[in-house]
Amino acid sequence: MATPQSVLRKTAVLGAALALAGITATAQAQDASAAPAYVNLTVLDVHGAPLYAKPTSSSTRFRTEPFKTTLRIQCSTTKTPSGALWFRLYDSQPQAWVWSGHFESLVHNPKECFPG
Numbered sequence: 701m702a703t704p705q706s707v708l709r710k711t712a713v714l715g716a717a718l719a720l721a722g723i724t725a726t727a728q729a730q731d732a733s734a735a736p737a738y739v740n741l742t743v744l745d746v747h748g749a750p751l752y753a754k755p756t757s758s759s760t761r762f763r764t765e766p767f768k769t770t771l772r773i774q775c776s777t778t779k780t781p782s783g784a785l786w787f788r789l790y791d792s793q794p795q796a797w798v799w800s801g802h803f804e805s806l807v808h809n810p811k812e813c814f815p816g
Contacts, residue, residue: 735811737774737790738772738773738774738790738791738810739772739773739810740770740771740772740773741770741771741773741787741803741804741806742768742769742770742771742803742804743765743766743767743768743769743770743771743802743803744767744768744802744803744804745767745801745802745803746767747764747767748764748765748766748767748769748802749764749765749769749771749798749799749802749803750762750763750764750765750798750799751763751764751765751789751792751796751797751798752796752797752798753794753795753796753797754797755777755779755780755786755788755797756780756781756782756786757799759797762794762796765798771787771789771798772789772790772791773787773788773789773790773798773810774787774788774789774790774791774810774813775787775788775810775811775812775813776788776800776809776810776811776812776813777812777813777814779813779814784799784800784801785799785800785809786798786799786800787799787800787803787810788813
């Protein structure tokens with residue numbers, strides 16, 4: 701038969717584990733919801749930044765944004781044929797992508813477009 705102390709100890713450990721799990725889930729949900737809808741980045745390539753239909757330079761090229769143009773970037777991905785980092789423009793119709801190499805290097809990339 702279990703002693704009252706062992707029952708209390710197990711209950712306390714279980715309660716602490718559940719509380720920690722709840723705090724972690726809440727923090728992750730807040731992190732995801734706290735991410736901004738877009739970040740502003742300025743084109744630093746003197747030749748401009750070409751915009752493409754897909755995150756690959758072999759896709760349809762829409763236009764080239766000139767040097768020092770500020771673009772609203774929705775998200776980023778490296779899930780591309782080359783593995784290079786690409787940015788998706790915010791609220792662009794049709795959807796447009798730009799290679800990250802046309803911008804200043806970032807400490808923190810925009811949120812991932814295809815998490816998981």
